[in-house]
Amino acid sequence: MSMGEQPLFEAVQDGNDETKDMEGVVEIQDTASANKVDDKSLRGEYTWVIENWSQIKEPKKYSENFEIGTHLWRLLVCPQGMNAPGQLSVFLDSPEAAFAPANLNPTASFKLTIINQKTPGQGDYWKESSHKWSQTETDWGFSQCMLLAELHDPERGFIVNDTLKIKVEITVQRDERYYYDSRKETGYVGLKNQGATCYMNSLLQYLYHLPYFRKAVYHMPTSENDEPTTSLPLALQSLFYKLQYSRTPVSTKDLTKSFGWSTMDAFMQHDVQELNRVLCEKLEEKMKGTRVERVINELFEGHTLNYLECVAVDYKSSRRESFMDLQLDVKGCSDIYDSFDRYTQVEMMDGENQYKAEGYGLQDARKGVLFDQLPPVLQLQLKRFEYDFERDTMVKINDRYEFYDELDLDRGDGKYLSPQADRSVRNQYKLHSVLVHSGGVHGGHYYAYIRPDGKTWLKFDDTAVTIEGGSKALEEQFGGEDEPGGSPAGRLQGPVQEGEQQQQQLAGTPLMPKQRLKFTKFSNAYMLVYVRLSDWPRYMAPVAKDGIAPYLLERLEDGIAPYLLERLEAEQREKERRQKEKQEAHLYCHVRIATDADIAQQVGSSQWFDLVDYDQLPPSRTFRVRKLTRFSDFKQQVRAAAHCV
Structure with missing residues (x-):
């Protein structure tokens, strides 16, 4: 040519x-x-x-x-x-x-x-x-x-x-x-939405991407007779294994059935914080008496010190309490540090609100909360929803609220820590997950940005998993107001026209450039997960099929139980076979063959109007045939199958 x-x-x-x-x-x-x-x-x-x-x-x-x-x-x-x-x-x-x-x-x-x-x-x-x-x-x-x-x-x-x-x-x-193959493009797969389970999918993806948590789930005791639909540990083990090794999105139906949920429950949105707490409580109960006992507490449990001290007399009291997550104010706070300032803010008890101290009567007092011990994995629930007493209804707070790639809770010479807190522990945290709610108070959509390796952000939106930039996970989830097309606030729409300029001057008003219309961003972060930098190597080490890294705790040194591994691998192979058949379904048809013997057997006994009921034929009489197969070739296929019987 x-x-x-x-x-x-x-x-x-x-x-x-x-x-x-x-x-x-x-x-x-x-x-x-x-x-x-x-x-x-x-x-x-x-x-x-x-x-x-x-x-x-x-x-x-x-x-x-x-x-x-x-x-x-x-x-x-x-x-x-x-x-x-x-x-x-x-x-x-x-x-x-x-x-x-x-x-x-x-x-x-x-x-x-x-x-x-x-x-x-x-x-x-x-x-x-x-x-x-x-x-x-x-x-x-x-x-x-x-x-x-x-x-x-x-x-x-x-x-x-x-x-x-x-x-x-x-x-x-x-x-x-x-x-689109998310496993090939990103290394991860998503979860199927049963109707309104996107909130649960976001939570499960975050928990799965805490490898130490996943290892503990793999070592929860289950028996060979357990079924995923009735056993929460087995259902979660199966789900995590499929997320780790499946090539296609994973169903959560067995897990929700193990919760005791009906189909209707899957079409109702539940509270994410409540689901997280209930799920962890049930798992903690199942872990008792096993080698993974107290893993949940080890990961998520911290302690606060609630204190009270009188101003004029020598009276003090304190109470140590545990927490698995923290609820931080969004309204009235510009960023995450403002929320921690408010959380640990000292409250004065004076006037009509004086404290009655034992042996001293009513006294002016100061009370507050400090952190006695912070957990390796810090779960922060942002209070995006609150009750509006004036409107007598629940509202969503879409105010701009900034959070950061790293969080230093030792700042201000440890102002958030109690006097007896261990100061040798460096409370420097790295952002691991951002769970997002898009919508209003009566409904919406949930998805998550997760950084499994601490470097690359991934968006987990039900079955879709994509690689995203850091601004998608942080700046774009601050909330607040934005302009059409995402333009920076205050950008000029255009020069002031001459006629408008004259009108402004006559009216004695200062010249102001036109501003773009702004709109409220209804997609914003509602839950943040930080992992302490010093604990990252311990709790974020990868989970391998053939065993656990030696530097982890002794209780997690063994691999996944052999019978469980064999069972999950068999389920995965069957799923991949069905998926392949589904992708090629347009190329094939199913042909059922009835013989004279079948007709003679059915007519007059189970059939009176048709010659044969094909549903009663054995599976060996059903052939999956390419649609363009010649009839002569199909006859040879049937003949070969008959000789094998």
Whole structure:
């Protein structure tokens, strides 16, 4: 092909012709490895060797069907040209496109090559194109592929011994809307939404991405007779294992059934904080007496010191309390440090609110809360929802509230810590997860930004998992107001017009530039999870299938129980098999075969109006058949199956 010659391609509909048996030798090579079926593109090539070229009389000739990228293809050649006299016409045909759903029809780029048999690879003639096949365009190619004079020139070497060789190389492009593989793109998979379980999915993803928590779940005692629908530990073990090794999004139905939830519960949004507490309490109860006892407390439990001291007399009292999470004010606070300032703010008890001290009567006093011990994993619930007494209703607080990549709770010379707190522990935290609520007080959508490795942010939005930038997880979840298109606040909409300027001057008002309209951002963070930097290596170490890292606690040194591992792997293999069948369902149909013996057995006993009830036939009589299979080939398949019985 000369460099200046441009390919001319056009659609040719020829879906009514039957596929004919081909003469000659066929060479097929599919270069797409079976281990790469989830690649963005599937590549393969096919060489059609057409013998007795000069003896072909029909205007169109098809190759046999061949498969590349799960799609069937065939080549179509018009020896005398298709609406182009003196030209060889060659097209790539997708026979299944005539009946396949539009979203499952192939999109591919391809290269058609007329092989020079005298000097293969050097004097070849080729043309390239790309196309999306459909019911109205089942084939695509070149009506003016090559001049017949050049094709038949013996010096060119395209026809040797009355044999022509045409090779096609195909690259099938996957439609990411239907074939996005989050495991391949990000290393992680999502969770299916049962109707209104996005809040639970966000929480589960966060807990799963605490490896130390996941290891503890794997070591909770279960028996071989337990079922995931009735055993919370087994349901959570199964869920975490599938999140770790599955290639496709994971269902949470077994887990919600183990909660005792009905289908209706799955369509109702529950409180995330309450679900987190109840789930951890149930797990803590199941862990008692095992080697993972108190792991929940070890991860999440901290202690506060509630104190009270009188101003004028020597009277003090204090009480140490534990917490698993903290609720921080959002309204009236500009950032997370303002919330901690308010949480530990000293309250004066004076006037009508004096404190009655034992032995001293009513006294002015100071009371407050300080942190006696902070946990390795700090769960912060942001109070985005509160009751509005004036409006007599619940409202969502969408005010701007800033939080940071790192959180230093030793700041201000340890102003948040009690006097007896261990000052040798550095309370410097790194942000691990941001759970987001998008919507209003009566409903909305939940998703999470999580940083499993401490570097790359990932967005977990039910089944979708994508890599995101840090600003998506932080700045864009502060809340507050924004402008259309996300423009910076205060940006000029345009210069003040002359007429407007004169009106402002006459009115004696200062000149002000136009401002863009602002709108409230209803998507904002409602839960933050920080992990202490000094504890990150301990609690965030990866979980391996074949064992646990040696520097972890002795109780977590063993791998996943062998029987549990075997059971979960078997479930995963079955799920992948069903998924593959589902992806290829448009290519196949099921045919059931009834024999004379079946008819004789059923008629008059279980059947009176039909010859046979196919549902009563044994599974061996059902055949999964490619839709374009010839009837003669299907008969051979049935005959072979009958001989095996």
